[in-house]
Amino acid sequence: xxxxxxxxxxxxxxxxxxxxxxxxxxxxxxxxxxxxxxxxxxxxxxxxxxxxxxxxxxxxxxxxxxxxxxxxxxxxxxxxxxxxxxxxxxxxxxxxxxxxxxxxxxxxxxxxxxxxxxxxxxxxxxxxxxxxxxxxxxxxxxxxxxxxxxxxxxxxxxxxxxxxxxxxxxxxxxxxxxxxxxxxxxxxxxxxxxxxxxxxxxxxxxxxxxxxxxxxxxxxxxxxxxxxxxxxxxxxxxxxxxxxxxxxxxxxxxxxxxxxxxxxxx
Amino acid sequence: xxxxxxxxxxxxxxxxxxxxxxxxxxxxxxxxxxxxxxxxxxxxxxxxxxxxxxxxxxxxxxxxxxxxxxxxxxxxxxxxxxxxxxxxxxxxxxxxxxxxxxxxxxxxxxxxxxxxxxxxxxxxxxxxxxxxxxxxxxxxxxxxxxxxxxxxxxxxxxxxxxxxxxxxxxxxxxxxxxxxxxxxxxxxxxxxxxxxxxxxxxxxxxxxxxxxxxxxxxxxxxxxxxxxxxxxxxxxxxxxxxxxxxxxxxxxxxxxxxxxxxx
Numbered sequence: 001x002x003x004x005x006x007x008x009x010x011x012x013x014x015x016x017x018x019x020x021x022x023x024x025x026x027x028x029x030x031x032x033x034x035x036x037x038x039x040x041x042x043x044x045x046x047x048x049x050x051x052x053x054x055x056x057x058x059x060x061x062x063x064x065x066x067x068x069x070x071x072x073x074x075x076x077x078x079x080x081x082x083x084x085x086x087x088x089x090x091x092x093x094x095x096x097x098x099x100x101x102x103x104x105x106x107x108x109x110x111x112x113x114x115x116x117x118x119x120x121x122x123x124x125x126x127x128x129x130x131x132x133x134x135x136x137x138x139x140x141x142x143x144x145x146x147x148x149x150x151x152x153x154x155x156x157x158x159x160x161x162x163x164x165x166x167x168x169x170x171x172x173x174x175x176x177x178x179x180x181x182x183x184x185x186x187x188x189x190x191x192x193x194x195x196x197x198x199x200x201x202x203x204x205x206x207x208x209x210x211x212x213x214x215x216x217x218x219x220x221x222x223x224x225x226x227x228x229x230x231x232x233x234x235x236x237x238x239x240x241x242x243x244x245x246x247x248x249x250x251x252x253x254x255x256x257x258x259x260x261x262x263x264x265x266x
Numbered sequence: 267x268x269x270x271x272x273x274x275x276x277x278x279x280x281x282x283x284x285x286x287x288x289x290x291x292x293x294x295x296x297x298x299x300x301x302x303x304x305x306x307x308x309x310x311x312x313x314x315x316x317x318x319x320x321x322x323x324x325x326x327x328x329x330x331x332x333x334x335x336x337x338x339x340x341x342x343x344x345x346x347x348x349x350x351x352x353x354x355x356x357x358x359x360x361x362x363x364x365x366x367x368x369x370x371x372x373x374x375x376x377x378x379x380x381x382x383x384x385x386x387x388x389x390x391x392x393x394x395x396x397x398x399x400x401x402x403x404x405x406x407x408x409x410x411x412x413x414x415x416x417x418x419x420x421x422x423x424x425x426x427x428x429x430x431x432x433x434x435x436x437x438x439x440x441x442x443x444x445x446x447x448x449x450x451x452x453x454x455x456x457x458x459x460x461x462x463x464x465x466x467x468x469x470x471x472x473x474x475x476x477x478x479x480x481x482x483x484x485x486x487x488x489x490x491x492x493x494x495x496x497x498x499x500x501x502x503x504x505x506x507x508x509x510x511x512x513x514x515x516x517x518x519x520x521x522x523x524x525x526x527x528x529x
Contacts, residue, residue, distance in 0.1 A: 107433075
């Protein structure tokens with residue numbers, strides 16, 4: 001089922017993960033069963049209808065939520081709580097309004113007790129890399145939504161994590177900013193060669209960015225499609241004009257429609 | 267300059283009100299045991315503060331007020347944080363706190379006088395009791411209103427609970443907490459005066475009661491003006507604190523843009 005990477009080498013692996021919530025109305029299965037192995041250095045997207053549990057999977061990988069059954073492994077070790085080798089980018093910028101951009105980017109370094117002098121240098125580099133040079137001392141309310149999201153991106157890298165978990169990081173941006181950020185993210189990723197697990201409901205975004213796209217069904221989530229995206233890299237705006245790009249998008253769109261529709265009829 | 271102009275509006279309202287007061291006293295020939303003239307109030311204030319009779323009363327009320335406020339607010343911060351953060355504490359005491367909140371605290375004043383005596387102690391206790399609740403409730407509300415997404419973010423990056431408390435919850439709740447402190451200062455003043463009404467030989471509340479018994483309404487208003495000054499200064503200090511601490515909450519007051527006419 002996995003397109004790349006044998007299990008022991010996987011940077012991140014979901015092994016028979018299930019999740020069931022207990023509510024007042026009874027038990028609510030959120031994730032039926034997901035097994036997925038993400039190869040080191042690869043960019044994998046999870047695509048699925050809204051509310052299917054994509055973000056929940058990321059929360060489990062981040063150690064914020066325990067699984068009802070199965071386990072998540074990071075670099076071979078079972079995840080039992082938040083870990084230092086993971087960086088996360090959220091749908092909302094989630095910056096601390098009372099901290100400057102620099103201090104916000106330094107949040108993981110402070111939380112993990114890293115050498116602050118080195119971390120500060122690195123944070124400055126990252127801030128410049130995401131295009132916020134000159135805004136180190138600015139406060140979040142002085143930035144646009146896109147700039148805030150860039151700061152959130154820089155923050156995820158400051159402690160040099162092996163694995164990046166990205167939860168619809170561009171969802172709150174307008175269409176133009178979204179594409180620009182996607183391009184920048186690719187450049188960023190190519191340079192760092194980290195493993196990325198990217199959650200989105202944008203089909204084009206998923207195809208454009210990823211080595212591999214996994215499609216989840218409606219609740220309770222299971223994997224209904226897992227395809228390798230073998231478009232040449234580096235990718236740019238021209239990539240979206242390739243017939244192969246369009247074909248992949250079309251295939252995923254049909255799969256997604258089928259997954260969403262099946263649930264509605266049921 | 268802008269602030270001066272802004273202040274001119276309420277000041278003119280005040281002047282009009284004072285003029286109506288003075289005018290009606292003179293024109294309608296109101297006896298001074300019903301409503302004193304401004305001159306009599308001024309005279310009382312002069313006697314009080316220049317000749318020095320009021321100072322000890324002011325000092326008494328202020329001392330009771332500040333001690334009570336410090337104790338009440340301090341406990342409110344501590345207990346509020348505990349209730350908001352520790353589920354077990356919440357389960358044990360939250361219901362009582364909500365119940366107590368609906369009891370008018372001044373009703374306890376005679377009891378507190380019995381327990382703590384006629385001196386300043388009973389006033390301190392009463393002020394503390396009264397100004398405890400608004401801050402306490404706001405600490406809890408403030409902690410609960412903190413964006414869970416931000417807490418998740420901190421956890422994901424490995425922050426400890428203590429760090430999240432210190433770096434996220436306390437600054438995040440600062441706005442509501444200061445708002446609670448602001449209400450507390452006004453309520454605390456009520457507590458101090460009520461305590462002095464009931465049993466005291468000093469304080470502005472005692473002064474009011476004494477003067478009213480003697481139908482010396484100039485002195486009554488003199489004391490009321492002094493109390494108002496304490497309340498206004500306290501509230502303004504906290505508003506300034508709010509602006510300074512919660513600098514990221516823009517908009518609202520004075521933040522609206524106006525259209526520039528280029529005609």
